[in-house]
Amino acid sequence: MFDLKVFCMPKGFGLRFDLTEPFILDGYKYCTDGRIAVRIKTDELDTQGRILPKNIMEIFEEKRNTMEGEFSFSIVKTEEKCKECYGKGRLKLSKDFSVVCDECDGKGKILSWGKNKIGEFLYSDEYIDKICDNLDNSVITGQSNDGKLFFKFNGGDGVLMNTN
Numbered sequence: 001m002f003d004l005k006v007f008c009m010p011k012g013f014g015l016r017f018d019l020t021e022p023f024i025l026d027g028y029k030y031c032t033d034g035r036i037a038v039r040i041k042t043d044e045l046d047t048q049g050r051i052l053p054k055n056i057m058e059i060f061e062e063k064r065n066t067m068e069g070e071f072s073f074s075i076v077k078t079e080e081k082c083k084e085c086y087g088k089g090r091l092k093l094s095k096d097f098s099v100v101c102d103e104c105d106g107k108g109k110i111l112s113w114g115k116n117k118i119g120e121f122l123y124s125d126e127y128i129d130k131i132c133d134n135l136d137n138s139v140i141t142g143q144s145n146d147g148k149l150f151f152k153f154n155g156g157d158g159v160l161m162n163t164n
């Protein structure tokens with residue numbers, strides 16, 4: 001079985017919902033971090049005792065324009081100045097005391113993901129890369145007027161939010 005957990009929200013990013021683990025609602029197992037959601041059919045019972053986005057199924061049923069395509073885009077990462085330490089690599093806590101910047105590990109630079117245009121909307125290469133790396137035979141199937149990109153893969157389907 002492929003690893004759906006990579007699409008969950010990383011630990012420590014707890015917000016409105018508990019999205020750090022897969023969850024089951026109405027016959028589907030979902031993984032989402034709020035920007036992307038993937039699901040596969042399951043016979044397992046609904047997840048209990050967690051605060052979950054109960055209306056997530058509605059997103060998968062939204063009206064869309066049919067579209068066909070492969071996720072074969074050039075994935076680009078560019079180096080840019082770290083915004084946390086302004087490129088210095090260290091964070092000044094007081095006049096005489098500074099610590100290595102966590103964000104860039106002291107390098108002063110971070111790699112940022114590029115974007116790809118699909119239809120009229122932009123999508124982060126980080127997510128396109130995740131889809132290609134973790135889902136078999138993923139293909140684009142549609143796009144909503146507000147830029148949600150629908151896709152399917154062996155065993156399930158998914159939605160990717162645009163970044164613009």
Ligand SMILES: [Zn+2]
Pocket residue numbers: 082083084085086087088089090101102103104105106107108109
């Ligand atoms: Zn930094």
